[in-house]
Amino acid sequence: MKNTQIARVFQDIADLLEIKAEDKFKIRAYDRAARTIEHLPKEIEIMLAEGESLRDIPGVGDAIEKKITELVSTGKLEYFEKLKADSPSGITELLDIPGIGPKTAQVLTSQLGIQSIDDLEAAIKSGEVAELSHIGEKKAEAILHGIEALRRKDKRIPIGDVFPIIEDILGTLRTIPGVKNLTAAGSVRRFSETVGDIDLMGTADNPETVLKAFVALPQVKEILVQGPTKASVILAGGLQADLRIVEHDSYGSLIQYFTGSKQHNILLRQYALKKGLSLSEYGITDVNTGIIEKFATEEGFYVRLGLQYIQPEIREGQREIEMAERKALPRLISREDIRGDFHVHTDWSDGNESLKAMVLSAQKMGYTYLAITDHSAGLGIAHGLNEDRLKKQMQEIRKLNEQSPGIHVFSGVEVDIKADGSLDLPDKILAQLDIVIAAIHSAINQDTETITRRMIRAIESPHVDIIAHPTCRLIGEREPSAIDMEAVFQAAARHHKILEINCAPSRLDLKDTHVFRARELGVMIALGTDSHRSEQFNYMRFGVNVARRGWCQAKDVLNTRSLNDVFAYLKR
């Protein structure tokens, strides 16, 4: 059983307890455990198999450890089954509707016998719901609205798609006099791989005028809430956008608060309370004196708490606060550390630009090296290279290297890993290349055992340097393959092979938790943009962000090494 499934069960438990109006701190404990498990870098299954204690997971104590163990070993949890049996059927379905919480759900099921969203819709239309105490016409109307929103709610969208939307909105708002510091916070700033809504924030002389302009934007289809400091709207594409504006001198605490994650903020506030400090978006309040201290910068905010500055990408409520307290946070890799790109296509296979054009663009990026890795012939659609054409390309690259002294071009290939794990090109040609990337592109639906064995066979090939986009997922479009990633990490570590973070926003593969775990095992990471046009070189920033979410330092990523070091590393 995967961590995401375990997390789901504990989230459901928290919801059911909330409906039963159980102790709210008990509810919070289950909720916290669910969130932590969801973001855990290591599969609990593996931890248990290795005899590792679950008590080291923050928020997991005696009771929850026992429940997890039962769930993983038997596939069922007695406590959860009983809880479900005791609760009105369909009640958790109602909680998915925006605007319905545990109290409302409880009233709807107990007083009207509602068991599904369809039941609820009918009851609202018949007027029954509006007659309940504490629910009136407007509330019933709002719930109906929530049902519609739920039904048309699009999936979370890949983070690469939200930046243009955000720039569009902020560009307009920036023209308002007296507004400053407009920026995206929330999951966008933490660089979560998908985004459910966009959180925007800023400071202004007069917050209300900015909010009025925001809800009046042509992109806004519908206004959900609007007050003097915050507003929520639905944009034309169906995406929700929230804007929060405070006065200028609270910028540091506002952006901290609005960046989240929620779990990080809860833990940070708990930590602060122990020091007698209460945190909010307006600043830090001394509990004893009631005096509030304001912060112009986020750095100042963390420093005041006695912490190292915590980068947004690692604010997921794992161990970042205790490490910041010990001043033990790593210096995360940054875009400036990157000296080259290891995954690039040209019009020799399915790329759109010539070899020369791609090299020139890479030079403009300030890179000192670049690997050209066109597809191998097995990929019919990709106009892949056979042995002869690959040899010709190697000659071209050799000439290019003589002509352009500013940048070194590695001759490489992205060789297809065939269904049985063999490679699509003979060893003797692979041996002549500077760098060999291997990747799965077909028969992605093989079962776990088959596809894992297939991948490990490729890792064991003495010619393979890097495994590209290891899970083959396409965000929002194609689920990752059934591959056993822990086994892949172990094999990569054993054979000193490099794993790629594919930087294309539709892939981001490896993902953050995978990177964390692979790095922990000592696996070298390489960033590859998989560029098919030179403008896609800019995807590098996405890959860097994923590496940061995996707590990578410069030393963990091959792209930060000097040309000589890369040569040496590939030669080993």
Add this chain to the structure above:
DNA sequence: GCCGTTTTCGGCCCGACTGTTTTCAGTCG
């Protein structure tokens, strides 16, 4: 249910907005 350089018992994050209320509960992030 979890947790502890103030505690193994007694705490547990903080504020905005809405609607149904005569002072606040519910929901959300």
